[in-house]
Amino acid sequence: MRAAPTILHLDMDAFYASVEQASKPSLRGKAVIVGGLGPRGVVATASYEARRFGVHSAMPTAQARRLCPNGAYLIPRFSLYRAVSDVVMALLRELSPLVEPLSLDEAFVDLEAGGAAFDAEAALETGQMLRAAIQAATGLSASVGLAGSKMLAKVASEEAKPDGLLLIEPGTERALLAPMSVRTLPGVGPATGEHLRRAGITTVGELAEAGEDELVRMVGRSHGVGLYRMALGLDDRPVVAERDAKSVSVEDTFDVDLHDRVRIRNEVQRLADRCVQRLRGSGHSGRTIVLKVRRYDFSTLTRSETLRGPTDDPAVVREAAARLLEAVDTTGGVRLLGVGVTGLADYTQEDLFAQSMAAEAAADTAASGGAAESDVAEEVDGRGGAGESGAPGGSAGPGGPLEAPEGALTSVTPETVPERRWPAGSDVLHAVYGPGWVQGSGVGRVTVRFERPGSPPGRVRTFRVEDPELEPSDPLPLVGKTAPDARAEPPASGAA
DNA sequence: TCTGGGGTCCTCACCCTC
């Protein structure tokens, strides 16, 4: 148990929405909702202004629109968020080498390991300086929690939101936690929360009173023991700087359910290719291929197959995914398909190749007659490529709303005339009016607001969607809004 | 128009081996 409150949890406030407000001056102080804009999209982040209308993350976008019809609904621009996140994480790493990012907008820092703080007073000072540095570097507000453990630091930052700082003094943990909802604790979601509620347990204090044995009986060994310790404020998990990925996956939810088996097969092949791309991008190969299918009724099933060795060969993954699909009944329609790879290894393609060759040679010398199944590639060989023609529309296809490309898309119509699409929130550059962002589009028109992070709110102009003077562009970098020194490290690449 | 995407971890069932 750590005595000094030197674990820091940083949480950027309404991160995606705040970045959008910082980069689009006309949206400051307005309800901004970032998420999937398709018929099945959900809210990723809502600005605090939008939250007043009851909009929150994970809510269907359609429902959000009903609650907050005048909000600005934007697609996420992950490349910009990543760039801003890099700036923030770099500031954290100045404090300590032990930084554990949880997502683009959240991280733990072990201040003691970095010598940044050994006691409460120094920790508070460090936290305040950090918030100021983030504000200066990005123009965004962040909340900071300080405590002796990760769990408590996270609780503290949650309590401090928005734009605040809270330190939990050692010795005060149990009293602070006792009246809080069990849902405050990490690992207690809707299901466990409801389970506990039915047993009459709604607060952390009641959880502690229930005792370890009772909790183990209710929610199982591992979870029960963990919950009980958390309820007592005990958490000795260290801050871990490097975490190895354990799986890579891609999935798509379709705007309308797919019924056509050929189309479903084609989508699975496409997802397998995307998955392998990601797998290779991360420098991994993997052994277990997983197919995920969510049916029309939202029931979800997974099917998996473990190969003899790790692979990053698209043909191998495609074939395995196709085999798995054959065992799945898709009558009634599917709304989501996914392909993943687990059991990751650090093999590069060359390693794998060498491994296969070695295995083959070994098989040969062992004179094992026919089957020679030691080569991973052999496993695939069963069937010819299922993915042939298929709808080209599919390849430009729905794409997960959150994965939606950040610029304007070009899709291909049956006549193969490129049709330009302008998702709300995406960046554009006009030959005459300069940089702007898409406020909306429809009936052959696209409305663009011309403004940039440092400018006053800009004016709106409407163009034909195929206007040659208008083109998609990269996001402009955010700069510290108070910093006149606008040279500050451009977080985003490209952009004028 | 209810319910995204990318992960992690845990549990349980089943099979196989020792």
Place this chain on the structure above:
DNA sequence: TCTGGAGGGTGAGGACCC
């Protein structure tokens, strides 16, 4: 020889998190 466990690998699903 039969049987019961232990324990690992695999497959499936659920809960949770951001």
